[in-house]
Amino acid sequence: MVPFAGYSMPLQYGSVGAVASHHHVRNSVGLFDVGHMVQSNFRGPTATAFLEWLHPPPSPPPPLSPPTPSTLSVLLNDRGGIIDDTVITKHADDAFYVVTNAGRRDRDLAWFTDRLQEWNAGPLAREKGKVEHELLEDWGLLALQGPEAAQYLQGLTSFDLRELTFGRCAFVPIEGFNLHVARGGYTGEDGFEISVPPSQTLDVAQLLSKPPVQLTGLGARDSLRLEAGMCLYGQDLDEDTSPVEAGLTWVIGKDRRESGEFIGAEGVRKHLKEGPPRRRVGMIVEGAPARQGAKIFASESLEQLGVVTSGIPSPTLGKNIAMGYVKNGWHKKGTALDVDVRSKMRRAVITPMPFVPTRYYRG
Template sequence: MSLLRGVRLNGARAAARHGTRLQPMRMIQVSAIRSALDRTGLYEFHEKHGAKMVPFAGYSMPLTYSDAGQVASHRHVREHAGLFDVGHMVQHKFKGPTSSAFLQYITPASLSAEKMKPFSSTLSVLLSPEGGILDDLMITKLSEDEFFVVTNAGRREEDLEYIGKQLEAFNKENMSNGFTMHEVLHKQGLLALQGPSAMSVLQKFVAKDVDLTKLVFGTSSYLELQVPNHGPVETLVARGGYTGEDGFEISIPPEHTVAVAEAFLSDSEVQLAGLAARDSLRLEAGMCLYGHDLDPSVSPVEGGLTWTVGRDRRQKGDFLGAERVLREIKEGPPRRRIGLVVEGPPAREGAKIYAQDGTTEIGQVTSGIPSPTLGKNIAMGMVKNNYHLAGSALLVEVRNKKYEAVVTKMPFVPNKFFRG
């Protein structure tokens, strides 16, 4: 299912949001569910600019804007630059002499000094003791004992409770080595500036001696933005994103978020983009949406994310869920995530996938859309092992009728990350 449909299903689940610091030896207390939707710091900004607001992950978020529909917005990001509010995502800081060890316990990422330099970033997965993916997350190493982490808004309560329990136990066990401190950056702004014009736009707001060509994909930097009629704003800028295009994700102090967003939007290359365009862009880029393409039953190997398991971590096997993950790396998983090009109508989440004989059910679609870039219907799905090879002919059932589909390598649209 696309995010476009998911906002209607997930909207009923709204939660109170608050910032919390995890002190050593104390478990985080998760907020109670409430009926009111939370808002990012840009809620009034969105309304001012004609956003259609919808419930998503407990927040009221922009789906589209009045000056551009989903397809037009999608294409603008591919050709120019789109500005997304991703302030609903959960931003964390982990600090302390054991922070690297703790993050390497709850994820399979390689974060040691030998494997990861300061101000570099990596996608990883939060693993259960059983080896299932509890969330996907971005980890940025600020120093050997400080990390910036971004997790999904839809998993806020579950992640914070789980991290709190694991951290309490970890700090008790590693007391002699010092504590890991966990801070949630409450109401911190987060903007994604995405598209081929993103670098030229951002360059206008940084000092002339700052060369953004040195900030390549997968790296970060603290940058001071010069915002007209507002003044300097200290931000943490990461090169990357969720669209497959070049771009940046910019963490901004709450009191400056609106001013920075307005400044970016004043550039003629920039157009606001909402959840609808974000979903179609990420699917063309072959990127997962948690709760659809990934869930606690899916391992990194099944989810096509084996590369997130560092080679040094495979040797040590000292992370949660390692037994299952390492077994599936060695023997193969029971299922695999695949990409599909589907004939006929779009195949949405839950559509059954069959072998070519038309009777052997082998899996189901997890996300599906008409691709604005390709003019074809594309989808992701989870199928039994050995049906995942590119070029394999399968069938997908849509409204009780089966249509031809071909397993296709992802990304569907080539990624354009800036690597220097």
């Protein structure tokens, strides 16, 4: 167990090491306890408009029937820096489910409170109705991940999981429990994130952790997400980084890039128009692995171009992979750089992400 975001979190379970757990998720199915994540509901007649002001992407239209759509998003400060990365699920025009990071809990909840107070005092809320925020305190969140996840979960439910494609959610009956199930996750594999009421979390976790499922800890979670090219807040994202720098422009609706009214829009548009000062990139590093904080240099002039934010030896590829930020113009595929690893320059090559192809189920 290790401290993480104010919680004690499992680094690994029993004698199964992080690399073995990593391979098990890539080849079979693993279960992650991610109940430290912050789960919220937003409801009210103007909830759609509020969340479109709070986040850059447009709210997805609700389908005529479940499954309902989700979208990755970002909370931005007034300068366009990333307060947190989030997932938003639209259940109806006036009801949304939002998941945010445990390490940003205090910052996010204070931001929600202040922005709700501002919104609810405004003309639209006064005319059409206010928005309420419900914190799902102590709710469980379990991530069932891997190529055998769907087969395992299908054996526990009458719901046809083929209808639940990547980025969709539904309330699914699972052995007597009625649970919110989202198809997606943080590993690059097919899988599900399952929200569970506090009184049912232990029972559901036990139900979902029978062979071939293995309980999987933070060690494997970090290596899996980095192979999938996914960011970890606090390492790869922070409040001084815009979504354009982070390679997350795609989360912003195309029409909203030009004219959308959302918090931080001016800073985002400046980077879109003028180009960002730096860009997030993936790298393959020769020799020793480059870890967080390693400096990145131009090979010829030794001008410092940026810094590594995440780096590991990739269990799947057998190569050292890293993610970081470099000066704009040095981010093209195939660009050769040098990285200072323990006072020795190591050759690195800019490589497209994800490092390992994703296998999401899209139907």
